[in-house]
Amino acid sequence: xxxxxxxxxxxxxxxxxxxxxxxxxxxxxxxxxxxxxxxxxxxxxxxxxxxxxxxxxxxxxxxxxxxxxxxxxxxxxxxxxxxxxxxxxxxxxxxxxxxxxxxxxxxxxxxxxxxxxxxxxxxxxxxxxxxxxxxxxxxxxxxxxxxxxxxxxxxxxxxxxxxxxxxxxxxxxxxxxxxxxxxxxxxxxxxxxxxxxxxxxxxxxxxxxxxxxxxxxxxxxxxxxxxxxxxxxxxxxxxxxxxxxxxxxxxxxx
Amino acid sequence: xxxxxxxxxxxxxxxxxxxxxxxxxxxxxxxxxxxxxxxxxxxxxxxxxxxxxxxxxxxxxxxxxxxxxxxxxxxxxxxxxxxxxxxxxxxxxxxxxxxxxxxxxxxxxxxxxxxxxxxxxxxxxxxxxxxxxxxxxxxxxxxxxxxxxxxxxxxxxxxxxxxxxxxxxxxxxxxxxxxxxxxxxxxxxxxxxxxxxxxxxxxxxxxxxxxxxxxxxxxxxxxxxxxxxxxxxxxxxxxxxxxxxxxxxxxxxxxxxxxxxxxxxxxxxxxxxxxxxxxxxxxxxxxxxxxxxxxxxxxx
Numbered sequence: 329x330x331x332x333x334x335x336x337x338x339x340x341x342x343x344x345x346x347x348x349x350x351x352x353x354x355x356x357x358x359x360x361x362x363x364x365x366x367x368x369x370x371x372x373x374x375x376x377x378x379x380x381x382x383x384x385x386x387x388x389x390x391x392x393x394x395x396x397x398x399x400x401x402x403x404x405x406x407x408x409x410x411x412x413x414x415x416x417x418x419x420x421x422x423x424x425x426x427x428x429x430x431x432x433x434x435x436x437x438x439x440x441x442x443x444x445x446x447x448x449x450x451x452x453x454x455x456x457x458x459x460x461x462x463x464x465x466x467x468x469x470x471x472x473x474x475x476x477x478x479x480x481x482x483x484x485x486x487x488x489x490x491x492x493x494x495x496x497x498x499x500x501x502x503x504x505x506x507x508x509x510x511x512x513x514x515x516x517x518x519x520x521x522x523x524x525x526x527x528x529x530x531x532x533x534x535x536x537x538x539x540x541x542x543x544x545x546x547x548x549x550x551x552x553x554x555x556x557x558x559x560x561x562x563x564x565x566x567x568x569x570x571x572x573x574x575x576x577x578x579x580x581x582x
Numbered sequence: 583x584x585x586x587x588x589x590x591x592x593x594x595x596x597x598x599x600x601x602x603x604x605x606x607x608x609x610x611x612x613x614x615x616x617x618x619x620x621x622x623x624x625x626x627x628x629x630x631x632x633x634x635x636x637x638x639x640x641x642x643x644x645x646x647x648x649x650x651x652x653x654x655x656x657x658x659x660x661x662x663x664x665x666x667x668x669x670x671x672x673x674x675x676x677x678x679x680x681x682x683x684x685x686x687x688x689x690x691x692x693x694x695x696x697x698x699x700x701x702x703x704x705x706x707x708x709x710x711x712x713x714x715x716x717x718x719x720x721x722x723x724x725x726x727x728x729x730x731x732x733x734x735x736x737x738x739x740x741x742x743x744x745x746x747x748x749x750x751x752x753x754x755x756x757x758x759x760x761x762x763x764x765x766x767x768x769x770x771x772x773x774x775x776x777x778x779x780x781x782x783x784x785x786x787x788x789x790x791x792x793x794x795x796x797x798x799x800x801x802x803x804x805x806x807x808x809x810x811x812x813x814x815x816x817x818x819x820x821x822x823x824x825x826x827x828x829x830x831x832x833x834x835x836x837x838x839x840x841x842x843x844x845x846x847x848x849x850x851x852x853x854x855x856x857x858x859x860x861x862x863x864x865x866x867x868x869x870x871x872x873x874x875x876x877x878x879x880x881x882x
Contacts, residue, residue: 378881378882381692381693383689383881383882384882385881401695401696401697401700403695404693404694404695409690409693411690413686414686414689414690415685415686415689415690416687417596417681417685418681418685418687419596419599419600420592420596424592424595428591428592429690429691429694431584431585431587432588432695432696433694433695434584434695459599479694
């Protein structure tokens with residue numbers, strides 16, 4: 329089956345004197361596959377997904393998104409991207425944001441009329457009349473997911489999609505991922521919530537300092553009798569200095 | 583280019599909801615009305631028996647006085663219109679693209695199948711439309727107020743409005759391009775300094791052309807080079823119309839004549855020549871390309 333997205337030996341650094349934020353990452357996703365990209369803060373997960381979405385340019389390596397470069401707008405027609413800490417034009421309302429993005433996706437009037445109210449209802453924003461500048465982080469997160477699914481994508485990238493959501497919102501996102509996966513949509517999920525990743529992803533890659541430490545199916549990465557969290561902590565701690573020292577003023581009980 | 587139309591449409595909607603533009607528009611509209619009403623009250627209450635000739639001269643023809651007051655109104659107004667056009671240009675230039683980039687809205691927008699070129703075209707088109715609407719509405723109000731004085735200078739005002747919008751557009755594109763690279767306040771300061779420096783160069787060049795700066799060849803060459811480096815301010819014939827109206831008024835009162843009109847007019851900058859307009863178009867094309875280049879290079 330042809331890969332929806334494949335990245336090969338991807339490298340990225342923001343300034344010449346900086347260390348590599350992404351260093352030799354390679355993976356591919358097929359339709360209906362849910363891929364979890366895991367890693368501690370600053371491990372390069374967001375840089376990887378932003379390069380796939382055509383928002384950042386890699387220094388080295390190649391990305392094929394539906395057979396094209398992500399910089400080509402046509403390649404992004406079947407991509408849904410929900411960014412970490414999403415934001416939108418702040419003087420617009422939720423329905424206007426979706427209409428704006430629907431027009432960028434090239435949806436006709438009829439489709440817009442059908443999809444926008446349903447998507448807003450799914451996101452719990454159908455009765456929301458305030459402008460984005462008055463939205464909470466959780467509301468923006470829900471709108472971020474709503475705009476990502478609006479075009480009925482073949483690849484859905486979710487960057488920390490549940491970070492600002494309440495338990496009900498998390499449950500809805502899990503159900504959404506399951507449903508899309510079953511209908512053949514490829515999912516790329518960046519998350520710190522390992523239990524969530526364990527529930528929905530078929531394959532995972534664990535990143536630290538821009539490098540892939542381990543990659544494979546859930547069964548390959550997590551041996552029987554262990555949890556993803558245990559494997560993650562073990563791998564990441566082995567690649568980075570230990571951070572178990574509490575500040576002295578806390579430890580000494582001052 | 584469907585994407586450009588969508589970007590333009592929603593950028594305009596956003597701009598229409600920005601309080602700062604509404605405040606600028608309200609101040610501008612109030613100011614125009616105030617200038618017109620004050621001048622009209624002045625003309626009807628304090629000009630009885632006023633003369634512009636030697637003591638004992640007859641009062642001026644009321645039509646001529648009205649014409650003079652209208653030109654004075656238009657002259658005051660062109661300054662005010664230019665000022666407000668620049669304020670609006672700064673307000674739009676500092677926010678139209680910058681806010682999308684800084685808030686993170688651009689992350690969601692650029693992940694959609696829209697090219698950076700379409701995004702830039704949409705943003706610039708919306709910004710231009712906003713300036714045209716705001717300055718155009720102020721200009722229409724000014725034309726209506728001008729009718730209090732008898733009218734007749736509508737064309738001058740219309741041309742002056744176009745010139746002011748053109749100048750504001752140049753500045754707005756500079757701010758738009760700079761604010762894609764740097765903080766929008768720093769961008770506005772840099773653009774302000776550049777605009778002021780360009781204004782000084784043009785003023786000195788005008789002085790040189792009028793023969794006020796002597797015959798120093800080095801100075802002439804230097805000013806000529808600088809003149810063709812900076813954007814040229816578009817000008818209408820409003821300033822010359824004022825001189826003509828003043829001349830008519832004073833010469834009707836002073837039978838000895840008001841001096842040589844052509845000499846007086848030559849000392850006032852005239853309307854932009856075709857070369858100036860072509861240069862302005864070239865500068866606009868360069869700055870618009872810079873905006874696109876900045877947006878295209880920008881990683882979000």
